[in-house]
Amino acid sequence: MSENRPLNRKHAVPAIVGDPSDLLIICGLAGASKDIAHLTKDGDNIFTMAGAMGGATAMGLGLALSQPAKRVLVVTGDGELLMNVGTLATVGIMKPSNLSILCVDNGHYGETGYQETHTQRGVDLEVIAQGSAIPMTRTVSTENQIEGGAAVLRNSNGPSFVLLRVNTQPPPAIKRSMDATERKAAFRKALHGKA
Template identity: 35%
Template sequence: MRRFDAIKAIVQKAEDKDSLLICNIGYPSRELHHLKDRSANFYMLGSMGLSSSIGLGVALSVPDRHVIAIDGDGSVLMNMGSLATIAHQHPENYLLVVIDNGAYGSTGNQLTATALGTDLAIVAKGAGIDEVHNTFSEEEFREKLKNVDRGVIVVHVDAGNSKVPVIHLTPEKIIERFMSECARPSMSS
């Protein structure tokens, strides 16, 4: 499975649940924007390693909305402390999806520690997160997305970036429309 396909599946869940969606920097945000631009998407244009932390903050500050954060293996490795904070706070409305391609995809596909054996699902469990799932196929990942609304899902994908255009929204526009979306009550049942 490619990261693009994993993001496509996440978009479907986000639309079904009317979720706020925070996406990792670089190509993941570009791929999300290409697949489905929506005001409920927050595209990281900087701050590598902070999608999980920003997602947690949004989930805690907007408890009536479901929040999904998309992060990469390289970013989670850079900010592993966020896993312990997520475990300690354990919000019911927060799902972190870690797309593990074993590479720093936006900077040239250099190997990450996960390509060398680090298992982020085990790390998340060790940090104290009680609901952690490790998926290795598109079918398994889609099934988990249907049934899991909180905790962490690690989805293993092939390295590589889709050819998608850059995001032409300004950072000010991204945050302005996302903040307006955060203030809106959820449309999901």
Template identity: 40%
Template sequence: MSRPNDGTLDRRDVVAALMRDPGDLLVVTGLGAATYDVGATGDRPLNFYLWGAMGGTAMIGLGIALAQPSRRVLVVTGDGEMLMGMGSLASIAAAGAPNLAIAVLDNMRYGETGSQYSHTGHTTDLQAVAAACGWTRTATARSMDEVEALRPRLRSENLFAVLRISAEEKPRHLPPRDGAYLSDRFRRALGVVVD
């Protein structure tokens, strides 16, 4: 079922663009399709995939950003996960983290559970929510040209971006899900583990 205002972007194309030449970008992904999408671009130790802890992705990003102020942190998550942690948009804005950006893959649905409409499919505008919380840089992309224009900004600004993807479901790509492994390899890749 589709609606006239549905996004049209292919989520795998969007995430492939965001993750192209990742360098030493620190990436946190929200449970469900955002984790699969980022994993599908190639597993790397500096990707921290969530398979649960719904609503926590952005705050994990903030913690990393505060701990590593000279590194760039990108949060990639879905609209449902961001909605569950909507208060964190206020907490992050209040804390201030110039090295943190958030990209929300917005299909206006809870894709993992049968594509029920989320609040963005009803009445909520997450870009406006972020702006109202004090994010001074916000954007929405509806075309791949706009995604490409946001790509460098997501690696240089304290930007909150909504990416309007279609509701099409993709084959599941399952990156590692052992949290202790993901945590340990992330810290080792950052060089913060002392043996």
């Protein structure tokens, strides 16, 4: 298993996202939210979740359609995305040029005891993204592919999807705010100047 997934998310996620300060980021529950909360010190340009499983990509799509001049990044996990994989089709028909999706695929439900997800058993979310009419997709499995994946997330014109295959090393430990009302207000204040 580890031969197929040499990347560790603690290194690979920050490396592929780069400087997050100019992005608006929506994070799916569990590992993806911890990755990005740690990277941004729970910044006001991110909205993280610890529930509402399956909602991150649709939330990012709504944000991207509302803020066409800003780059919106959805960071989600394979389990979160599988719960509402049809949203990729909605992204594919709306084609917001400012939306990028990073799926941190460790092949497991890390939050509930590392049970295997479908991606560990042959399901390929990049192929599903391609079939969902998302024009720019990439799979990143090794260190030397990170730079190319980062370019897809940053520079593609049209929605893009990057599948970042990582091993089962845990996400960074971070004590992040779980107060969604306060985090919503902080996000809006940072973006609009008022909550």
